Amino acid sequence: MSNLASADWLILIIYCFFALSASLSLRPAMTGGRAFFEAGRVQPAWLCGLAMAFAGLGVQAPVILGMGARFGWASVPFAVLGGVPSLLFLGLVLMPVYYASKARTLPEFLGLRFGGGTRWLAAMLLLVSSAAGAALSLYTMARIFAALHLFDQPMRAAHIAPSWSFAALMVVPAALVLAYVLVGGLAGSIHNHAMQLCVVVAGFLPVVLLGVKQVGWSRVKAAAFSAGAASGNGFGAFALAAVLGLVFSVGFWCADFRVVQTAMTAKDAASARRAPLIAAALWLLLPLLLIVPALVALAMPTPHTAIAVHNENGVIYHEIAVVSPAEEAGRGLVPALSDPATGEPLHAPDGGSRLDSALAAPRALLHFLPVGLLGLGLAALLACAMGGAAASITAFGAVFARDLYRPKNEDDRRTVSAGRWAIVAGILIAFGLACAAFCWQWKLETAALAFTRLNAPLLATILLGAFWRRATGRAALVGLVAGMAVSALPSLPAGIFGALAFFRGPNDLAPGAWATATGFAVTLLVTAAVSLCTVPRAETELTELAHSPAKRRPAKSAWWKRLETLAVVIFLAAIAVSLIFV
């Protein structure tokens, strides 16, 4: 495999330098807890929107990187029609409630509305899921870099044994994230998200353009239709992909503090409302940057071990291009998953080989970018991992300090230092989890996805709290526990509903989708039922916490300037974008 030239190293180092400096310049602004955990609540809408879109991309990157090669064309409606409506809903409906409550974290909002128990449960869920999420970000990036063999030479030069190279690959991004989050807090993370977004576009857009130019759009489309688990074509499959996307991601976008925290730093309520809409507009095309290169990689010819014989001035040269069995068993540039013990490619039950789909887009990157631009492409991969880890780790620190630690009298200095220590601990936990996943072949992705699924019951609780004044604290706690229990056991609802004949989804997604949807419904029903048996809070206490139609002022601006119009336009554009392969 190729090695990095000094031009690539130079660009990587420049990116790392600016990632740190964007946060170091914030040092004078870090005057207290409000500046550290909430970025002072003075950020403009465009910055919050950029940061929100990238926080979502970074946290989901381990999934989105593998989606293109796994689900083919269906991954576009899955990602776009899952994300965009969720973001529009967040911006138009939920964000005003969050922002007006003056809560600093989402668990705090639940605490104000429903009391300490719900707050504690939501905070614990967030701690666990963000630690797992940060670990998954670091793990996926290290696995990709190790599989590309780009850093083998410096590793050998530094005398690092191959079994330790994973840890060595994760140390640099983990240390960078730790440094820029410790110095700049959430503001440092948001500034870096904006920068990472630009780097990802600059690194992946040339791959998309070159790849489509070489392979041709029709062959990309053919690869998209023949890919993996996409079941059938036509309207039914399209609608199914969109619905699955929505079920999986609405909880993530609307109720996961890792995403919502970026919009909560906005300077006023109008900016907080606009930020998710800006993020939605960006999300129209952002997933395509990772999905299209993966499809291009599928459409390329599969490399085979071959001997090229050519004759030069009477001398016969034999050139042997050796390709590993895993690559030969793969499709296009995407290698097959191989058994870690034997190195033999693994086979799916139906006889075909199982693709290592997370490698599709990075392989395309390596195939198309020459020395120089390759550095920028690797910086883009690094940015995905760092952005995901940073979003998780800032949420970890803020929720620990604000919702669990809570020093006496809300002492600001002690809160900030608790948050800083929590951030250090969070990175160490994530690093340890990722190392353990390498040592013992843990299924980190499954675990992180399972925790993300638990956002659906949380969203149900938040919706009831925000829109139904009758909902009571005790009911919310009971409902949340019930919903989480149901969605944590995917086999239970899948066994009940999976038998229904009309549901034929990609097999590995179906149980999770049913668990998520059932968890959401169970929380809604249980909370509603228990609420009706318990005593509600006084109306006057809820004015700032619940959505009230009376408070809504009639829109003053003309219809074409209103956010609702913009939301409709973005939604129509999302439908158009998700039809590009149809």
Next chain:
Amino acid sequence: MFYDVRISIGMMFTLIGTILTAFGLGSRSHPAFYAKSLGINVNLWWGLVLVVFGVAVLMLGRRGQMEMENSMKKRNKK
């Protein structure tokens, strides 16, 4: 005091774009270099795009920073 992050982003892309452009100009006489990218000197062209992008963002950032500082001054006077 918070600052406008577009200054950082603009500076970074101007620098990276300049390096890529220079590298692209220097490697113009080595077509083998660009066999990967279909014979297109992508370093040169993408470098130019990034320089334009970087300078534009830098300008926007400087304007934003000045506005931010002016509004801070006004608030302090009050």
